[in-house]
Structure formats: C-alpha cells, structure tokens
Amino acid sequence: MSDWRIFYTVRNSYGLAEMRKHKVLIIVLLAALLCVSVLAGILLGSVSISVQDVLACLTGKDTDSTNYILVTAVRIPRVFGGLVAGLGLATAGVILQGVMNNALASPNTIGVNSGAGFAVMLSMAFFPGNLTATALMAFLGALITTLLIFLLAYLADSSRTTIILAGVTVSSFLSAGINTVKLMDTDITVNMTSFMIGSLSGITFKKLILPGYGVIIGVFLACMLAKALNILGLGDDIARSLGLRVNLMRFVLLVIASVLAGVVVSYAGLLSFVGLIVPHMCRRLFGNDNRLLLPCSALLGGSFVLISDIIGRTLFAPYELPVGIIMSFLGGPFFLYLLRRKNGGRRINA
Secondary structure, three states, rough: OOHHHHHHHHHHHHHHHHHHHHHHHHHHHHHHHHHHHHHHHHHHOOOOOOOOHHHHHHHHOOOOOOOHHHHHHHHHHHHHHHHHHHHHHHHHHHHHHOOOOOOOOOOOOOOHHHHHHHHHHHHHHOOOOOHHHHHHHHHHHHHHHHHHHHHHHHHOOOOOHHHHHHHHHHHHHHHHHHHHHHHHHHHOOOOOHHHOOOOOOOEEEHHHHHHHHHHHHHHHHHHHHHHHHHHHHHHHHHHOOOOHHHHHHHHHHHHHHHHHHHHHHHHHHHOOOOHHHHHHHHHHHHOHHHHHHHHHHHHHHHHHHHHHHHHHHOOOOOOOOOOOHHHHEEEEEEEEHHHHEEEEEOOOOO
C-alpha cells in the first residue's frame, strides 16, 4: 500500500474513533443531566426536602412523616410522569420532522396533540375512569389526525407550508370538538383547564403504567429504525433505490409517533413545544444523524420537561404554574425564531 493510502487510512480510522468517543460522551452527559433533573424534581418544589430525608423515605427508615407521603405519593410519580412525557414527545417530534421533511412539524404544531386530546375527551365522556380506554383512544386520535394531515398535504402539493396549514386547520376543527364535548358533558370540565394547558400534578403510578410501557417500546423501536429514517430523508426515489419500502416505513414511523404523542396526552394533557424545541436543539448540537439524534432528543426531552416543571413549582411558590405554561413561554419565541431564522442570508420558508 502506498504512503498516501496508509496516511488516509490511519487518518480516517482516527477520525471514526474520535467520532465514536464524541457520541458516547454526548450521551453520557445527557444521561447525567437527566439524572440531576430527576433528583432535583424530587428535592425541589413549594416545600424543599433534603437528600437525607429522601433517602430515609426510600429506605423505609421514615414511613410516617409528611415527607414520606410527599416523596412517594407526589414527587416520584410526578417526576416519572415528566420523564415519560419528555421522552415520548421529543422522540415523536424527531420522527414527524423526518417523515414529513418539515422543520416545523411536531405533535403540537401539526395538531397531533389536539387529535389525541379530542379522543381523550370522548373517552372521559363514554368511558369515565377507564385508564386503558383513555390511553387507547388517545393513540387512535393521534394516529388518525397524523394520517389525515399527511393525506391532506399529499393531495395538495406536499409543501412544508401545506403541512403546517393542514395541521392548523385540523387542530382548529378538533379544538371545536373538544369545546363541544365540554359543553355537552359538564362532569368532565372540572379538571379540563389543567388538561388543556398540560400539567403533571395529580399523576399516580397507576396512570403511568400503560403510557410508560408505550413510550419505552416506542422510543426503542424508533431508535431501531433510525437508519431507515435517515434514508427517508434522502428522498423517496433514492430511498426506493436503496431497497427501502418507503410507504410502509413511513406508515410504521407515523404509528410510532402517534403512540408516543397519544399516550402522553392521555395523562399529561396538551403539553406544547417539547417535540419542536428539543429536536432542533439537538440538531444544532449533534447534527442530523437520527441514530444519534433520537436517543439524544429523548434524553434531553426528559430533562427539558422536568426542568420546566421544577421552574413552575418553585418560581411563585407556594403557588404553582402548570408545566404547560412554562413550555409555552419558552416555545412561542422559539417558534418565531425558527420562522425568521436565516440560512445563508435567505429566510427559511415553512
């Protein structure tokens, strides 16, 4: 082998090794941030609890105090609820942006959350107190809405603007449906304010069983299909030439995104902007390779929701702001930034 070939072989091998180390370091740092967020979510709130008191509650040394009830029945279920919501919505956002080839697509902006919310409202009206029915209905609502928006965009011109406009139209229609159900059944309007805003208060482990399994399985499957999502980003013709069954894979990915968004809405309400902000942050930091983007977005999504919830609990303590309000304050300006962002001196059209 000639000298220049040896040089390039060694250089490329070194570059690949450094890249692998970089990816591993990124995931480790994000996992560490998530662990810190989980711990802070247990310790902080309108009433702060020390690490020693938390350990005493978890080890069984303290089972009678108010701290024990607060830690085991309120803080830990709430933290796991925020963790599951962040994992699910951030991963769903990455999938929707990849499948629809639209930087502004997310469960919130294209109406997927509204579809799940409308289905949850119907479940509350017809199957009150049935958590399994609520989760399944939320998934079906999210899936039907996603497929409808995709179909509307396909029948029009499939442009990025069309997808967003189709999502806004369908979301408005579904919001009208939600308000109609609220007016017809006054019994389900008691906690609807928190549901419409998005909140983690009042979460129990019983409510998290089915959504938790759904998000874990959905995130795992999405990571397994990351390579296929990369190929889809090359365009349909190139993807087919590489042997990918484009329509089937697109449908499977949309089903996964619908599961992730739907089950989160079933217990946390209409949380906004997680699936928009987190994937863009990760793309700016880590690039467009979905094999890294999906797990990084999932980890950062969990931290994002937990940190937002901590801010809502501590900012005006002892009063509490729902996590959905904090996310809207963060997500609104970010969405405007994406609309106005320039690339090479030219505005990026939606």
